[in-house]
Amino acid sequence: MIYLFQVLNGIGLGMLYFLLAVGLSVIFGLLQFVNFAHGAFYLLGAYLTYDLTMRGFSFWAAMPLATLIVAGLAALIEAVLLHRIYKLPHTFHILVTVGLALVVQELVIIAWGPLGGSVPAPEGLQGVVILGDFIYPQYRLFTIGFTAVLAGLLWWLLEGTRLGAIVRGGSESPANMALLGYNTLRINTAVFGFGAGLAGLAGALAAPIRGVEPFMGIEALSVAFVVVVIGGMGSYTGALVAGLLVGVVQSVMTTLWPEGARLMIYVGMALVIALMPRGLLGRA
Amino acid sequence: MTDIALQTRGLGVKYGTFHALAEVDLQIRRNSVHSIIGPNGAGKTTLFHALTGRVRASSGRIELDGRDITDTSDDDRVRLGIARSFQVTSLFPNLALRENLRLAAQGRTPWQALAPWRRAESNAEALAIADEVIERLALAPVSNRLAGELSHGQQRRLEVGMAMAARPRVILLDEPTSGMGIDDIEAMKQLIRDLGRDHTVLFIEHNMGIVMNISDVVTVMRLGRKLVEGTPAQVRDDPEVQRAYLGNMITGDIA
Amino acid sequence: MNPLDKPYAQLALALLTVLVLPLFLKSGILATEILIFAMVVAACNLLLGYTGLLSFGQGIFFGIGTYVAGICLTRWQVPVPLVLAGAAVLGAATATLVGWLSIRRQGVYFVMLTLAFSQLFYFVAYTFSGVTGGDNGLLGVPRPSVGGTALNAPWSYYTFVAICFVAVFAVLVMVTQSTFGRTLLAIRENEGRAAAIGFPTRLFKIEAFAISGAVTAFGGALHAMLIGVAPLSNIEYHTSELILIMTIIGGSSSLFGSVLGAGFYLLLADALSTVWPRWLLLLGLVLVTVALFLQRGLWGLVERGYDLVFRRERAPETPAEEH
DSSP: OOOHHHHHHHHHHHHHHHHHHHHHHHHHHOOOOOTOOOOOHHHHHHHHHHOOOOTTOOOOHHHHHHHHHHHHHHHHHHHHGGGTTTTTOHHHHHHHHHHHHHHHHHHHHHHHHHSSSSOOOOOOSSSSEETTTTEEHHHHHHHHHHHHHHHHHHHHHHHHHHHHHHHHHHHHOOOHHHTTTHHHHHHHHHHHHHHHHHHHHHHHHHHHHHBBBBTHHHHHHHHHHHHHHHHHHHOOOHHHHHHHHHHHHHHHHOOOOOOOHHHHHHHHHHHHHOOTTOOTOOOO | SSSSEEEEEEEEEEETTTEEEEEEEEEEEEEEEEEEOOOOTSHHHHHHHHTTTHHHHSEEEETTTTOOOTTTTTHHHHTTTTTEEEEEEOOOOBBHHHHHHHHHHTTTTTGGGOOOSBGGGHHHHHHHHHHHHHHTOOOOGTTTTTTTSHHHHHHHHHHHHHHHHHHHHHEEEEEETTOOOHHHHHHHHHHHHHHHSSSSSEOOOOOOOOOHHHHHHEEEEEEEEEEEEEEEEHHHHHHHHHHHHTTTSSOOOOO | OOOSSSSHHHHHHHHHHHHHHHHSSSHHHHHHHHHHHHHHHHHHHHHHHOOOOOOOOOOHHHHHHHHHHHHHHIIIOOHHHHEEEEEEHHHHHHHHHHHHHHTTOOOOHHHHHHHHHHHHHHHHHHHOOOHOGGGGOOOOOOOOTTTTTTTTTHHHHHHHHHHHHHHHHHHHHHHHBBBHHHHHHHHHHHHHHHHTTTOOHHHHHHHHHHHHHHHHHHHHHHHHHTTTTEEEGGHHHHHHHHHHHHHHHHOTOHHHHHHHHHHHHHHHHHHHHHHHHHHHHHHHHHHHHHHOTTTHHHHHHHHHHHHHHHTOOOOOOOOOOOO
16 A cells, blocks of 8 residues: 555656646757756745735635746846856856856745745645555545646647747757748757746646755756656657656655665666667657 | 778677667778768768777677777877877867877876876977977967867868877878868878878768869768779769769869 | 967967966966866867767766765775776766667767666666765875875865866877877768778767767766865866866867866856856856857857957858767
């Protein structure tokens, strides 16, 4: 029974990792740009949710609001700063986004202090689900359902719509897109905001589960990297499979070896890379 | 020692289910100039990739001086005496011309280069080879310039020089004249003809003037297979080749 | 080529740094820290500037050196020269492993892998707290002694580190000038061509990793002896980030640029952190500025300054290399 509990936890966690990884992937797919500030957007999403609920907003208002603010802010940063550096080598993409992440992290500490805090489960989901002798928190069950619906929407958006085609087309050749009459500048801004918004949403959803603290961004960034490395960048299925795998491994290990649970994520990744250099699905 | 420097038997390369190369039998005579022609997609560059070990043969075998090298890695083949130039110029643009050639010469003894205490200049042989190639390419005046700052014609010549510096027995040139002006083409033609005196030269070329002029043997490829092979005159007069090329591509005069 | 880029000029600048720091700095500890990071950053530059590998995992090797010193000196009283040698060997071995796994993927995947490996080693240190002391670190790491007296005064330990620094810097200059180093440059410039002319490029990259890891761990061991602790923070993500930031700020086209990068960062940190604890905010803005306006780093600035003063033809601004 404890394993069922942990597997469910792992799925919930894994879906959040999936959201993070897809956000990273979408940005990389269109802009060929590695966003080291991705964790910072996750951090910001969590803290905005924390702040808004502290101010008396319902979680149901705070979550979408936090996501939108993060997306808007990211779009603004793209439009003002990032589009200037796309043509530079990757080193400078990394330098600038690492710099941004530092700025966000320090601003978070200035605004909310270095200690962090907790976010209560939203009203209506504060209880537990009881099925026979199986007991599970309602909010965690909600995140699984909610992210599953989101995953479906994302799949439709990326694989079945014009936006998805644009994102994938853009990864082939920005010049071609311009020839097709798309305003690539505006698309870039929108897609960057969208990808960062996904990270913000993951942060908002994670806040009631793990609380908030100023250094949660780095951890999220590196887990997103692990997911992308083993699942393949730009692969929706890869991100989903790898995200769930990482979540479940981490969660089950919490029971087996609590101190080593997070270590095992990275050991697992090292094993995958040693045995399957191309990643789980053998792409890229 | 046979008279054949390089030969393939039933060579095939598959990309997935696509046969990029099938059933290719080639015999390249020692110290001859052998050219490969054919329309785009004929498998010429794939053939080069297979010969240099960049892609694996999915069937057939490759022999260098009678020795089976089908399963030999690309860097080992360099040491055995196969070197190539690229269709798209591929140099070290921020290094000096002479350094480009020194590296190419050093590439024959790469393990020596793993020693972090050995000075580059201590390999006198590599330096001598570099200077000799510079001489032969007539690039001495620009030997200290960065490769990226050379003119297109000079870069194409250096591209061939990179292959020469490996002191190969067989030298593979992938469209050495691509993008060149008239004057540069003439110099390249002389260079290839000259190389044929002490090397086995295999080259892919679209400029029929050069092909007909300096080749000892011409192989025509189409759809991954060998279509016709023979002397320039035989190939030019072959009805099948004329049909394949619609008769209007082979116009070069035969010297 | 700018005359300042010549190997002897680089070595002379390093020597000059060692002599000048005591004249301008009051704190021997800060001066020593600058020299330690200078060699560590130069080792990172061997990967970034000379091989084209952007490694986010340098903290791994730094931390390993720190723990080798911490464990060997607090538990077993191993002689210091042996400790430093052991740190370098273990650093090289770890770097070989991390390099071997990371270079299986290229470009951005490579960078992500090195970052993930830095997390892996952080959690190893965190999890096995019986060995590493976990969050508390290993306390009471002693300074080395010469002729029976421990180098407890900051400036006497500075002398010890300065000798190490000059020796390590000379080794790195030799490596970059060697046929090995010149081949690394070729791999950075055009890996496909380097392989086509016969170089087993992976082996060269792994060796570059090993050398870089050895020097970084060596520096990590010196650092533990400087601060008297082997802290968990030395193997954290932030240390990797720090080393990389110093490398890029200094400029990746010359080894001495790394000395400038380490000095600039640590002096800035020293000046600002006492005034304003959130000074990292400013650092973030500095990084953005460097990317936009100072792509060749502080060393690029030095080269331009030299050209201006000596009225030489200004070298064209070549864009930094793609990784």
